[in-house]
Every structure is written in C-alpha cells, then in structure tokens.
Amino acid sequence: MQGAILYGPKDVRFEDREVPRIVEAKDAVIRISAACVCGSDLWPYRGVEPITQPTPMGHEYCGIVEEVGSDVRLVKPGQFVIGSFFASDNTCQNCRAGYQSSCQHREFIGSAQAPMLRVPMADGTLVATREVPPDALIPSLLATSDVLGTGWFAADAANVKRGQTVVVIGDGAVGLLAALSAREMGAERIIAMSRHAPRQRLAREFGATDIVSARGDEGVARIMDLTRGIGADAVLECVGTQESMMQAIRSTRKGGYVSYVGVPHGVQLNGEELFFAHVHLHGGPAPVRRYLPKLIDLVLSGKINPGKVFDLTLPMNQVAEGYRAMDERRAIKALLRP
Amino acid sequence: MQGAILYGPKDVRFEDREVPRIVEAKDAVIRISAACVCGSDLWPYRGVEPITQPTPMGHEYCGIVEEVGSDVRLVKPGQFVIGSFFASDNTCQNCRAGYQSSCQHREFIGSAQAPMLRVPMADGTLVATREVPPDALIPSLLATSDVLGTGWFAADAANVKRGQTVVVIGDGAVGLLAALSAREMGAERIIAMSRHAPRQRLAREFGATDIVSARGDEGVARIMDLTRGIGADAVLECVGTQESMMQAIRSTRKGGYVSYVGVPHGVQLNGEELFFAHVHLHGGPAPVRRYLPKLIDLVLSGKINPGKVFDLTLPMNQVAEGYRAMDERRAIKALLRP
Secondary structure, three states, X not given: OEEEEEEEOOEEEXXXXXXXXXXXXXXXXXXXXXXXXXXXXXXXXXXXXXXXXXXEOOOOEEEEEEEEXXXXXXXXXXXXXXXXXXXXXXXXHHHHOOOHHHOOOOEEOOOOOOOEEEEOOHHHHOEEOOOOOOHHHHHHHHHHOOHHHHHHHHHHHOOOOOOOEEEEEXXXXXXXXXXXXXXXXXXXEEXXXXXXXXXXXXXXXXXXXXXXXXXXXXXXXXXXXXXXXXXXXXXXXXXXXXXXHHHHHHOEEEEEEEEEOOOOOOOEEEHHHHHHHOOEEEEXXXXXXXXXXXXXXXXXXXXXXXXXXXXXXXXXXXXXXXXXXXXXXXXXXXXXXX | OEEEEXXXXXXXXXXXXXXOOOOOOOOEEEEEEEEEOOHHHXXXXXXXXXXXXXXXXXXXXXXXXXXXXXXXXXXXXXXXXXXXXXXXXXXXXXXXXOOHHHOOOOEEOOOOOOOEEEEOOHHHHOEEOOOOOOHHHHHHHHHHOOHHXXXXXXXXXXXXXXXXXXXXXXXXXXXXXXXXXXXXXXXXXXXXEOOOHHHHHHHHHHOOOEEEOOOHHHHHHHHHHHOOOOOEEEEEEOOOOHHHHHHHHHOXXXXXXXXXXXXXXXXXXXXXXXHHHOOEEEEOOOOHHHHHHHHHHHHHOOOOXXXXXXXXXXXXXXXXXXXXXXXXXXXXXXXXXX
16 A cells, blocks of 8 residues: 655655554544645645654545454444544543543544555544445545534634624635634624635635735734724634734734634743733634534535535645645645545 | 822832822712722732832722712712722723723723722723622622622633532632632632642632642642543633743643633743643633622622631721731731721
C-alpha cells in the first residue's frame, strides 16, 4: 500500500507504507472512500511546525469497514463510516461532557491520506450510516469528519443564536463552513472576512450576508462601523495567528462570544486587555464526534452541501499537488480519491 | 469635607476635599452611610499601579440621597441607595445586554471613601430600597456594591449550576463571597483555596465544603486528586496574577468554565495551552448593576449575610489604618463609617 508521507517543508511523497491491520481488540480497519488535505496540514508542510522524521499524514476520512477487532460491538464490516481526527472511547467523563477531542484515552488519527486506515476505539470513534451512501454525497460526508465539524464547533462555541450578528475571520474551508454553521443556527447577519473572490462567492453561497476584505485594526474598524460601534455578538476565529485572534477579540461586543478552532501559533493574550474586552472565549480541538450524527443527517437529508469546499479532486497518488495547490491558495481544499 | 486621598505607596491620608455637588442634570449627591477599602485599592497602595498625582479613593458605597439633578426621575432625596463602581446609563446596548460595567457612557466612581459622593447617571446607576434599612444590615448592603456583586459575577461567568464541583482561587473578600455565590447557585462541592485559618472558617461558613492550602502546580495536583483526575466544572479566579490564572485554567475539566474577576496584573495567556485546555473563559469588570436588585433582596430577606467579610470597622478618618490592616492581612476587609 502507498500513502502520503511528509519528509520536511514542501516535501510530501506518496510512498510504500505498511498495510494497516487490527492491533487492539477495539480497532477497526477501513477502506478509505475519500480523504483530503487540511489547512492544519499546511503548518508542518510550510515548516512552521518542525518535522523530525518522515511522518504519515491525513486525519479526515470516511470509508467502508474492512475488518474489526474482537471487542468491537457497534461497527460492522461493510458499513460506511465517518470518524474524527481524534479517536475517542465516547464513554469517559470528558466524552460524556461532549468533549470527545479531549477523551481521556484519545489517539490522534494521523495517516488517513492512504487507501486503508486503522481506527482505534472504533465503537466510540466511528459513526455508521444506515446504508452505503451514493458517490455524489461522499465529498459532503467527508467534510463532516473535520472541516464542517470544526466550523460547526466555531459557531457553537461562540454561542451563535437566532437573529445575531456573527463575524467569521478566516476564509479557509473551516471559516467558510463556520459561516454555513452560523446560518444553520439562525444568525441574521454573517460577515465574512475575505479578500479572495472565489472564497467570497462560496461564503455568500453558504450564508454570508456581508464581505469585509480589510484585516487587523482596519478590519476591526469596519466591523465597528457595521455594528454601530457595538461589535458583533459572536466572532468565529478560524485562522490561529496573533493578528486574527486580536482582531476577533476587538470585533466582539461587550459580553459577546469569541471562538477559536485552529491551533494557535505564537499567540499570546494579554490578561488586562482580555479583561476589559469583556468577551467570552472558548475553543480548542473541535469535538467533532459530538456533532457527527447531526451533521451526517443534515448532509443525507440534502439540507447542506458542505462538500462544495472541495474545489480540487485528485487521485490520491497526486497528494503532493493537493498540498501545493492549497499552499499557493490555488485551491480551497483538495479531495483525494484512492 | 474630608476624604481619603492616596499620595503614593503606603501613603493614604484623610484630608480636606471639595464637597461634591450636582454637576450634570443626571447626577445625584449622596450622604455615605458606609464605604470600605477594596482589595483592588491595594494595587496602587502597594505601588504596583503607579500613582502620578494625589488621588481620591473609594468605589464601594451606600447612603442616603441628599440632592438630585433636574433630569433625575427615579431616585429621590431621602432614599437609601446602593450603586456600583462604574456609573452606567442602564439604557445603552451594552447595559441592556447586562454589561453595565462596559456601559458606553460609563464613569468610574473613585472618591467614595468620604462622607459625601457625587454619582453620575443616578437613575441608571443607583438602586433604591423601599425603606431606609436598619443599621444592622448596612455592612451586607454595602457588600452588594462591589465585593458580593463581583463574587456573584465570578460564579455566574463560570456558569455554576446545581450539583457541580466549583473551585475558588483567592481567599480575599471577593473569593469568600464567590464561594457564597456558588452555594446560592446550587454547587454541590465548593473547594476554597486558602491558607489562612480565619478566612478558611469564613469560607466554610459561606458554603465551602473543602479547603486546599496548596498553591500553583501543587494546588492543581490537589484539585485533580479531589476530582478523580478530571478537574472541576468551574474555577473562579479571584486574584489576578499569572500563577492564579494558570492554576485556574489547569484545575478545570475539559469543557469546563474559568472566570476571572480581578484586573489581571502582568498576566499573559499562551494561546496553544489555552486551546488544549479546552476551557470556557469569561471575566472582566463585574456588571454589578445587573445583579444589584437580586442581591439586595437576598440581603433584605436575611438569606445571605455577606457583610461578615468586614472584620474591621473604623471611623472614616482612620482610613489609613484600614489600608494597613488589609495590606498586612490583619483584616479581610475594612468598613468605614463617616
């Protein structure tokens, strides 16, 4: 079997890897229907996160169960399943509180850009559909695995409610789907911060009512103009830099909500500024598993079509081109078919 | 008239000041029944916040309305009133959202350690009782003006609910009343971090079920022991230092809530650590005005007795001794009578 391996900055290869097999009794092995490249894969790809050894890549996946361990009860061979980037037992106290991405026994899934994948704690991690879905739904179902689940968490963690004014910072796939999520939660006004025409179009299609291309302090000033000097009810930070985080905090009304869903890189928050900003702050690795059943239903019922973020589809052996296209912002998100 | 003036570190004097009078049509002037020294007054008193000129002090107050401006409708001379440390119009969008301490027209009340006080935006700022209350209730009513209101916000901002495990960091008057507030909100287990016997006793009287004297990483480890490795549902940070803030974040369960209600001094939060901590964070200057009607009712009905935090009562002209006693931790909180 061949799969994606990152060797260092800008150096991803499709190479021989061992075929995954059942290791623990709670494992499943699945045959990947589709995987993709994540915005967060670009941090190590760009060398911002150092890579110390050749590292298999990929943490978004859906596929058909090939084999299960002796202790798997709920998931069966032949089923179509989707899981999240953190395997979780879904029974510990953190999982029961809805924070499966902080499961006490979590394991990161890090080798999904390949035709086969081992998934630990299969019963807790995977959600099966009743039937094997039609091929046309694969992109949208794959999106629930991370990018939609993370955008949904951005809106949920920012407490988005009917009638509110919501700002989304970041026009990557997560930001775009955060706009879609805010719309599903009833936001009245959704302001997408974006300066790229194709992404602006998709943002509008997903529910954005306003587009603001300014950034940083200028972006904050524009949001203040649009909200009569008050700030937005909720600001969804989908980038992870110091600038975007401060832009989010400063664009929020007193008592409003800021969520952040991308791993912050080099972000330091000044306690005193945060104090007087008077905002609520919540974020972290999205507990996608909590949302999967609902999001899968929304896709299967045709209510949402998050798969539109995939504007590039490649055979998996061209995974390197997927990274390049996203790095150069030629593509929003690259889908990989085995 | 004489009032408290801070000249520099450890140098507070009771000196001649102009008698306050109506300046704006929305002002009231009140005759102070009691004022007090706040933990936050100790920051400039200790020189941590620099004082550039002689500065009147005091922001907690209750008293009898002496005179009102021509545009005051709700508050009348002769009424007993309580207000918060930020005057607020109580009509702007921030006020209506319940964040009166971020009122768009807020003014800090900074000269309440005196027999008379000018209060701007009297209708929005002051809450009057139906009758002039008996003298015995003055300490508890005074407490609602800041220290109880701030402790209440600590519990509310940390989303304290019935049956939860709550940690309070800080055994100053705010921390002690945060424990009382958590108990009123139905917390089942309230762990007070304190190493001072008289404060431990008061914490228990106010509802603390456990006392932990360890601090920092050791304090975190103790909380983890007490919560079977999960962390507390809510942690109320009532100190404002880097150590106490990190202790709060690290003592909270995934998906739990951290509140912080004292102005942070030199606090920097690392974005990545906060992200993986997975906590909710909310704080800022307590919107005491939001809670005043409810807290005054709780005091008048005899349900709570927050005035117990005043373990030192002085005539106002001995205000300097009040600061000294609190600075040296000989007193929890000093009440001043004119």
